[in-house]
Structures are given as structure tokens and as C-alpha cells.
Amino acid sequence: MTQVTREERLSGALATLAETLTSDYDVVQLLHTVVNECIELIDAQAGGLLLRNGHGDLELVASTSEAASFVEVMQLNGDAGPCVDCARTGELITVSDVEATSDDWVEFREAALAEGFHSSLGVPLRVRSEVIGALGLYRTSRGELSRADVAVAQALANLATVGILQERALRERGIIAEQLQRALDSRVLIEQAKGVLAASIDVDMEEAFRVLREHARTKNLKLHEVARGVVDRTMEIPGVATPPDAGRSALTRARTPAPTCRRAASGRRSRRSRPCPRAGRT
Numbered sequence: 001m002t003q004v005t006r007e008e009r010l011s012g013a014l015a016t017l018a019e020t021l022t023s024d025y026d027v028v029q030l031l032h033t034v035v036n037e038c039i040e041l042i043d044a045q046a047g048g049l050l051l052r053n054g055h056g057d058l059e060l061v062a063s064t065s066e067a068a069s070f071v072e073v074m075q076l077n078g079d080a081g082p083c084v085d086c087a088r089t090g091e092l093i094t095v096s097d098v099e100a101t102s103d104d105w106v107e108f109r110e111a112a113l114a115e116g117f118h119s120s121l122g123v124p125l126r127v128r129s130e131v132i133g134a135l136g137l138y139r140t141s142r143g144e145l146s147r148a149d150v151a152v153a154q155a156l157a158n159l160a161t162v163g164i165l166q167e168r169a170l171r172e173r174g175i176i177a178e179q180l181q182r183a184l185d186s187r188v189l190i191e192q193a194k195g196v197l198a199a200s201i202d203v204d205m206e207e208a209f210r211v212l213r214e215h216a217r218t219k220n221l222k223l224h225e226v227a228r229g230v231v232d233r234t235m236e237i238p239g240v241a242t243p244p245d246a247g248r249s250a251l252t253r254a255r256t257p258a259p260t261c262r263r264a265a266s267g268r269r270s271r272r273s274r275p276c277p278r279a280g281r282t
Contacts, residue, residue: 078107086122
């Protein structure tokens with residue numbers, strides 16, 4: 001049987017992860033995949049990944065085992081440890097002997113030793129000057145990882161960073177599109193409300209818009225809220241009486257031809273038809 005080299009495994013892992021980024025993916029699933037690939041490719045037995053949330057606080061988002069999760073959580077509780085400090089400084093942090101760490105990391109030390117881990121590596125997830133998280137790798141033996149292993153870990157951490165940023169960009173793009181659609185919907189609603197008011201109080205569209213804005217300002221309401229109330233007939237504007245069919249007539253008035261009246265003469269219809277005068281006008 002042909003033995004697969006680590007370089008071949010690494011190339012395959014990178015290709016698989018890169019292909020994942022070109023399709024619709026779940027970022028948490030991607031991060032779990034990155035952490036698991038790490039312990040398959042380098043000399044580490046467990047791993048976890050911390051990520052900053054929208055408030056800037058670190059949270060555990062992926063791990064390879066309950067043991068790794070426990071070590072990460074204890075670092076978060078104590079606000080100290082190789083992974084937490086790595087996320088704070090943006091620098092690689094190597095721990096060759098967990099038992100020899102200072103008392104500043106007492107929660108991490110006790111948790112790691114209790115789970116059988118004796119060395120670790122913290123790898124930053126960094127975007128230029130911003131550090132968005134850290135990858136923690138844990139080993140059951142003492143000593144430092146080789147330079148080749150560290151390079152692989154950093155490459156996978158960089159790939160995780162790309163995945164996170166791409167997911168954020170897609171989410172923000174969706175938010176912008178949603179905001180734009182809301183703005184367009186609000187504009188349509190406002191135009192309908194202007195038509196309702198114009199038909200109700202016999203004014204032009206500019207004056208109707210002024211009435212809408214004035215009422216919104218006076219009542220400290222959003223313009224689209226006032227517009228919806230006018231169209232739905234759930235809001236009354238002082239001095240404005242909304243007839244039951246005002247909304248429908250305002251929307252169709254522009255498309256409806258002026259009615260004509262036919263005058264009878266000697267029992268016969270007039271040959272010529274003229275527009276009827278508007279009601280209420282002389």
C-alpha cells in the first residue's frame with residue numbers, strides 16, 4: 001500500500017477547505033474541520049478555536065474533544081493562558097512545559113494537566129492589525145512543535161480567518177440588501193399614502209407629502225409608520241378625513257379616464273360628449 005506523505009495530506013486538506021469556501025458553507029462547521037485537520041497533520045492530540053464575538057469577547061466555537069473544550073473554557077474563565085494571550089497579543093505562544101508555567105496561568109495549568117496535556121501552541125487568527133481569535137493546540141508530551149508543524153498550523157489558521165471574513169462579508173452584504181429593500185418598500189408605501197391624502201383633502205402630491213412629514217415630526221413617528229397608518233386607515237391625521245375608498249381611488253385615479261356626460265335632447269343622446277364638471281366646483 002502506498003503511504004501518503006504529510007505534504008500530500010496537507011495539499012489535500014487545503015484543497016478541500018478552499019473548495020468549501022467557494023460554495024454555501026457553515027462557518028462553524030468549517031472551523032471544526034480546520035481544527036480537526038490540524039491534529040491530523042501535526043504532532044498535536046487536541047485543539048480548540050476561540051473567536052471574538054460582536055462585543056469583542058472571546059468565545060469557544062470549535063474543538064476536537066471535551067478535554068480541549070475544558071482547557072479552553074478554563075482559560076476564558078481565568079482570562080489567561082496561551083490561547084487567550086495569543087488572541088490578545090496576536091503573537092504565536094509556545095508552551096514547552098505546562099507544569100513550568102507561572103501562576104498567572106494557574107487555571108490553564110491545572111486544567112491542562114488534569115486532561116493529560118503537557119505542552120501547547122497558540123496560533124493567532126489575524127487580519128492585518130486586527131486579531132479576531134486564536135487556535136490552541138495541545139500535546140500529551142513536553143517540548144516544542146517543529147517549525148514545519150508550526151507553519152502548517154499557521155496556514156490552517158489563516159484559512160480559517162479567510163472563511164470567517166468571507167462569511168461576515170456575505171452576511172453584511174445580505175443586511176445591506178435587506179436594508180435597501182426595506183427602503184424601497186417604504187418609498188412605495190409613502191407614495192400610496194400621498195395618493196390617499198391628495199384624494200382626501202384635494203391637494204397636490206407635494207402638499208400631501210408635507211402633511212405626512214409634519215404629522216410624523218409632531219408625533220415623533222417614523223415617516224413609513226405614518227404612511228402605513230394612512231394607507232391601512234389605522235391612523236387619523238387632524239383635519240384629514242379619509243374616505244373608505246380613498247386609497248383605491250388615489251392609486252387608480254391616474255389610470256382612469258375622465259367620465260363623460262351625455263345630454264339627452266328630444267329623447268335622443270347628444271352627438272357630442274363633454275367631460276363632466278367636477279363635483280363641488282363651479
